[in-house]
Amino acid sequence: MSGQAGALVWALAGVPAATGGVLALAGRRADRVAPGTAVAAALGTLALAVAAAREAAAVSAPFLEGLPLGLSAAGMSGPLAVTVAGATVTVLLFAAAGREGGARARFHGLMLLFAAAMLVTVTATTLTTLLLGWEVMGAASWALIGHRWREPARTEAAQVAFVTTRAADLGLYVAAGAALAGGVGSLRLDRLPEAAGPWLHVVTAGVVTAALGKSAQLPFAFWLSRAMQGPSAVSALLHSATMVAAGAYLLLRLSPLTAASGWGGAAVAWAGAVTALALGLVALAQRDLKQLLAASTCAQTGFMVLAAGVAATTGGTLQLMAHAAAKSLAFLVSGWWLARLGTKSLTRLRGAARRHRAVGAAFTVAALGLAGVPPLSLWAAKDLVLAGALAHDPWLYAVGLAAAVVSACYSVKALWYVWQPVEREAAGSAVRRAASPRRVPVAVSLAVPAAAVPGLAVLALPGPRAALGRAVGGGSGPAPGAGELLLSAGLAVVAGCAAWVLGGRRTVLPPAVVAAARDWLRLERAARVCLVRPVRRLAAALAAFDDRVLDRCVHALAAGAVRCAAFTDRRVEAAVDAAVEEVGAAGRRLGRLARRPQSGLLHQYLAQAVAAFTVLALVLVLVR
Template identity: 60%
Template sequence: MSSLIWLLIALPLAAGAALAVTGTRLNRQAPALGVLVAATTLGLAVAAALIGPSASVPLFAGVRAGVAVDGLSAVMAITVAAVTTAVLVFSAGEFGEDENRGRFFGLMLLFAGSMLVTVTATTLPLLLMAWELMGATSWALIGYWWHDPERARAADTAFLTTRTADLGLYLAAGAAMAGGAGTLSFDTLPHTASPWLHLVTAGIVAAALGKSAQLPFSFWLSRAMQGPSPVSALLHSATMVAAGAYLLLRLHPLLAATDWAGPVVAWTGAVTALVLGVVAVAQRDLKQLLAASTASQIGFMVLAAGSGGVAGGTFQLVAHAAAKSGLFLAAGAWLTALGTKQLPALRGAARTHRLVGACFTVGALTLAGLPPLSLWWAKDDVLASARAESTGLYVVGLTAASVAAVYSVKALWYVTRPLPENPQAGYDTERPGTRRVPSASAAPLLVLAGAAAALGVLALPGPAAWLRDLLGVPGEPSPKAWELGLSAAVALTAAAMAWWRPFSPRTLLPPAVVRYAEGWLHLERAAHAIVVRPVIATARALAVFDDRVVDGAVRQAARGGLAVARRARRLDDASIDAAVESVGRGGLAVARQTRRLDDGGIDAAVSAVASGARSLGRWARRPQTGLLHQYYAQAAVGFCVLVLIVLLVR
């Protein structure tokens, strides 16, 4: 059955690569092909979850590339494939034929394929490869409208921020090899010898927190909202931002192997859930609100991973994926129809476009954690694990849940208001609106809204026990009746207060807090001051050193060699003339022949070597464009060639 799991990950990767390189030649067929591949991948994911296949192939000496669908990876594979299918169905009506739909659908499938490799990988080297491909395709998707400089800069910010955190995976791989982790499989990582174990854990935690937009990396998610709405629905609900939380849930035994990792991860998740919830309350842009709420909701998953609640974190991940992808698609539908995503301009949008409004309402109420919808149950599962770990964690998590009710109801409050007297005045601020919602958006919105509401059945005693057994954590704590009642009361109270009060962040938060929250705590500015500027200053200093010292030494050496050569030639000329005068005409003929050999042979050889070196220098300078993405692409191509050589040689 190993062929099934290889087909599961190879189909979207191969189809995505083919669509991405065909350009505009398959624009008309790209949506249908993309949806067909995604739906087939979903069927393969379901079959793999039922069968549980695994496979392993040699990669390097003593290191294998392993994949498996078992427990958590089975749940994640189905979730990723299902959300990808829904988003691509929606995207079929989102892009006109004049746009490069082949490239878009190809990149989306490539991203989904890399995410499937990420969730099925059982060894660190294969995870690294998938992690890199996921980062590269996310950069291309966020900056899909690359001709807009602001969008291109946003993609660069998201890419560089997550890449900085991703260096932790390389640290973890190196430390694991040094610590005797053997094949670098996930099962062997917790048995790494100390002190390498702490470096492995620190690297994994840093990479996961960065990818999942947890503090202090959260600001990249704000910038990522410059991408198309379907990209946000896929990357920032069930896949890219969830990858870090998934990794922490998957490697919970590694966190438990140290005394510090679990508490650090749990408190980071709890604080992010609370603080980014406040950031969401302060937003006036719908996609920015949803982005901040994503970081906040992922915080609950990270809290679960740190406190040992693998089942609760998985439940939260799946329920959030359904609710948030539907909300992002609804926001995208309104952006297409009305040309804006500003909340004040969206007053009455749910009344104008009723189907989108109904689905958005279900998603927002689910996100608010109101009973009996799925995220109410999921948060209580997470909070039960947090309470078993620390009362402080439970209190912070419960407070974050109340803030979630506030920002969810805020979004709902705006879109359900009666239409203003002149709604057209607020439209078309970001792009011309079509004043209609594509018909293709109805089915995915209904499916995702239904899933967001119905996934609460996983909290019932039978399904809950089945999920814990599937994940191999049958003894995890479950919420008690009073915990369910308390969280319901907190969520309902917070939602009621947010609904009935005249809504403005300044009525809920101090002005100073609002200013910082609106700017995502100015974390990007802090990153520039603390990291970017010192790195650039160091790079400039090194460039000056390179020009003046390294290159200067080479130039001086060349000048010295040239001077010596000229002196030698003068001596050579003088010697030949002296020989001519002493030996006469016969000696002169020999000297002339020697001189011809010197000029035509030795000098020609030297000139040929110099010309060849000059040509090699020109070729070596061509890849040095100064463009980061080209360096990254060159490294990726070189790495792929290396892997192919290794595999073919074996």
């Protein structure tokens, strides 16, 4: 790979990361220039994404011993990098026209960092690189959901979302450790299926857990309901092409890993299908537009997860791209209505599309795309996914088809409310003119995804589908037959018509079931009962053990050491001191004995000794 092509990939993540970091750190001084700077950086990132995808650029750099950093825009990464960059442009255009609670430099900087982390995630070629993007994305989402941090409800929602996804993210670390133990020393994503023996199953379980948590699939779906406390622009980016799509993308990317494990593919497919159906019913029960869209994100992402489980990579990729366009458009419209009308309640949004027909038309495009009404793109994507499901298991296909029917119902329900006529007086009293966003940036931000939603349906045609399959490296996959197309389209139309006729009438389901659905199946309550409370009780028990057992043991040991020291001081030290004193006294006595000969007449003693030895020598000579 040439140096120029490698520079494209580095710049693809580096430009938004550097710009976002500067804006986030600049503070209120940069508030005035932040929106324009952020949009310019996003446009530059989009151009870089297109160029990198065209060149299939790749680059690698040393990081840790044997664990390099790798980025590549080849294969599936190229189209998704363009999708992420395009969604970022439209969302930042909308944010530039609104008022995100002051601190605009920090807000736009965090949005760019969020997008940069997702770009690192989709272009990563090693698990090490993926983890870097994955972690920054989670931290940025926490800061963005709690952007208005002076409101306790928003900070609590950010904490719930962060802790839930963070707990699931631990699966990636388990997977990395298992991959190293299983012989995948470089942690390359395409080599993870080569992990040896039981380590392969541990790697698969870790990746699946992290992906389901990030994409708000069952049983982790409840955190996405809490994330609706964030600004509308955050919701649009988070739901369309960044954090919620990251887990589904990872499963699509690593479908060879789940297939190699033997059980991973089926587990992932059923998790996606059940989430698509269950959260579709949750969306159908909602009275809050943003909550409806949030539940629909879980449901629509479930189709991507289903595609990953049945190796329908082309359909899953198209579903991801089309959903990014439709959901960003839907959330931007809901944000516009929230700023203009001051409400997100469906009952209070009656007639909103009639009063603002251009915005209402944009929402209609998004809702019909989510409903799967032909010829919009999500209809084509869902049929590609369902064709793959039918090739694996008819029951899986049946659950997915039921989820597609439910998606038509909740989408048409939202349309029914916003297109219902209301009295002019009531409409006029609800408008908050002072909060109206500026029209030009909003018009551009809505027009781009509104054109993309039906435009992406072209990719479902045989020729473009085959080209997309080759681009993402998964083949075009099984194509839906004419009967399957007629069945899914007919059911979607019938369900949509039934939902329109029923409109805002009460459902025939028992009130307890409806209440549970509105409360997101009470998943957060179940998590608190089944996980949070036991962990807290275990922590309390360990704290009590620490206080009552370990702490007392430490104090007892300390007291014993003090008593031992006192005994040593009284008995041992006294004996040692006495011995030392005796040695000293003996030394002093020897010293006094040694000093006695030292009288000052030593020279006389020497002379006498010499004379005596001389006399003795003479005697010996004479005797002989």
